[in-house]
Amino acid sequence: MKGLNAALGAAGLAAFLALGEVVPRTGLVKESYFPPTSRIASALGDEITDGAFWSALGDTLTGWAIGLAIAVGAGVVVGVLVSVVPYLREATASTIEFLRPIPSVALIPLAVLLYGTELRSVLLLVVYASFWQVLIQTLYGVQDVDPVAEETARSYGLGTWARVRYVLWPTALPYVMTGVRLAAAVALILAITAELVIGAPGLGQQIAVAQSSQAVPEMYALIVVTGLLGLLINVGARTVERRALAWHQSVRGEVAV
Amino acid sequence: MDALLDISGLRKVYEGSGRRVEAVRDLTFTVESGELVCVVGPSGCGKTTLLKCLGGLLAPTAGRVLFAGKPVSGPPPGMALVFQEYGRSLFPWMRVAENVELPLKQKDLSKARRRELVADALASVGLADAAGAYPWQLSGGMQQRVAIARALAYEPDVLLMDEPFAAVDAQTRADLEDLVRGLWRERGITILFVTHDIDEAVYLGERVVVLSASPTVVQEQLKVDLPDERDQLTTRVAPRFAELRTHVYEQIQAAKRGKADPAGGKADAEPADRP
Numbered sequence: 001m002k003g004l005n006a007a008l009g010a011a012g013l014a015a016f017l018a019l020g021e022v023v024p025r026t027g028l029v030k031e032s033y034f035p036p037t038s039r040i041a042s043a044l045g046d047e048i049t050d051g052a053f054w055s056a057l058g059d060t061l062t063g064w065a066i067g068l069a070i071a072v073g074a075g076v077v078v079g080v081l082v083s084v085v086p087y088l089r090e091a092t093a094s095t096i097e098f099l100r101p102i103p104s105v106a107l108i109p110l111a112v113l114l115y116g117t118e119l120r121s122v123l124l125l126v127v128y129a130s131f132w133q134v135l136i137q138t139l140y141g142v143q144d145v146d147p148v149a150e151e152t153a154r155s156y157g158l159g160t161w162a163r164v165r166y167v168l169w170p171t172a173l174p175y176v177m178t179g180v181r182l183a184a185a186v187a188l189i190l191a192i193t194a195e196l197v198i199g200a201p202g203l204g205q206q207i208a209v210a211q212s213s214q215a216v217p218e219m220y221a222l223i224v225v226t227g228l229l230g231l232l233i234n235v236g237a238r239t240v241e242r243r244a245l246a247w248h249q250s251v252r253g254e255v256a257v
Numbered sequence: 258m259d260a261l262l263d264i265s266g267l268r269k270v271y272e273g274s275g276r277r278v279e280a281v282r283d284l285t286f287t288v289e290s291g292e293l294v295c296v297v298g299p300s301g302c303g304k305t306t307l308l309k310c311l312g313g314l315l316a317p318t319a320g321r322v323l324f325a326g327k328p329v330s331g332p333p334p335g336m337a338l339v340f341q342e343y344g345r346s347l348f349p350w351m352r353v354a355e356n357v358e359l360p361l362k363q364k365d366l367s368k369a370r371r372r373e374l375v376a377d378a379l380a381s382v383g384l385a386d387a388a389g390a391y392p393w394q395l396s397g398g399m400q401q402r403v404a405i406a407r408a409l410a411y412e413p414d415v416l417l418m419d420e421p422f423a424a425v426d427a428q429t430r431a432d433l434e435d436l437v438r439g440l441w442r443e444r445g446i447t448i449l450f451v452t453h454d455i456d457e458a459v460y461l462g463e464r465v466v467v468l469s470a471s472p473t474v475v476q477e478q479l480k481v482d483l484p485d486e487r488d489q490l491t492t493r494v495a496p497r498f499a500e501l502r503t504h505v506y507e508q509i510q511a512a513k514r515g516k517a518d519p520a521g522g523k524a525d526a527e528p529a530d531r532p
Contacts, residue, residue, distance in 0.1 A: 148340055148342045148345035148346050149345055149346065149348060151314055151338075151340070152338070152340060152346045154314060154332055155312050155313075155314060155332045155336070155337070155338040156337070156359070156360035156363065157332055157334055157363050158359075158360070158363055159363075162362075162363065166348070166351075167348070170348065170350040170351075173350075247349050247350045247351075247391055247393075248349070252391075252393070
């Protein structure tokens, strides 16, 4: 079954690539706006031998990784604190519900005003967008603590810190992992957006340069790279999730008792 | 000698959302060091509330609980609780040995000593092989054994058990009852065992505290004068066992009807003179 699915997936992808080759060549769309797959592939080949491409990729990944790390750290710490400290959740709920829906891209002018085209501009947008994903999931996760598990821990004299570490954190971890996976995808989108719109160095900026200099196949090649990057990030996040949650129902599957 | 557990005038009223529930009205009884006492009562009579008050998880509305002469205000060291819901009480993210070891980390023990206690506790519940398994890989009865091992490793002065075998099948239940009695005799720990099962209470206990229906008071205290050596086959068919269980059953029925001690019991069971 798994082999069949993989074969079907590969066949679908091959058909999609073939379509991308045939449609421009038959003149259904203009080749200058939509180059055939083979030309995009050869442009991609040129890119990966170019040092500028790799440094742009490095810049994008740097912004993504630092931003994501800050967002995850802050989201988890704030989420746990808000849940553990009495009354804090009630006091912050409406503020969170107000701030959360503000689209990160609406902060682009602010980022430019504050930091220009520096990395910090990218980080501001990335952190703002991905922080909420982690925070909301952490809040849900902390709520899920089983009262019996909590009472067990209390009856054995575990203090607040020990209960956070041994009961609350493992309970919340599956939710946090989901939050991190969502945040990782959002962070990449915002990193590329920031580079594209603000002109901070990175793949987004390279795409803008390719577009303005009419290098259409190169532009598509860079877009393909961002897609591959997103794919890798998602696969990576899922692998980490499965490793960390081997004990969880969603991962361990059915157990014969 | 002072009693290990001294409960007097215990009352617990839950207040919330316009509803006022008096779970426990007035409970007074003691547990001596080394005793195995069963508390039995009709369902909904506040048995779990009683245990949570004893364990320091709930603050009583009135009355007091003394543990080794000191008032209980929070979970005291030297007390271990075994819950009915073993599946939720064990942590699925920890292996069996880690579950058993976790409470020990709160004590000032060396790593070697902790390991020793874990291995010893697991061996005494017959699960030495399961140390590396996750709780959810074990059957229900085995999971409850792990929970018991966790309590034993903690080396408590008193072990509180809240209907621990209510969720396992009858055969497993019989095995676990014998396990608890065996551990009590071997280790000399004090056990307060709460159950709704009259047979279980009489079979296990040295003394049975019968609770009334809600609003809950102590209906009767009964000394179980069965021999120390008990087993599922002979003890349960012994005439004395039948008399005692009939007597407790009558008391509980009387409690449900709201009467205090009706005929005194035609089984001619002597209420324990010690309160």
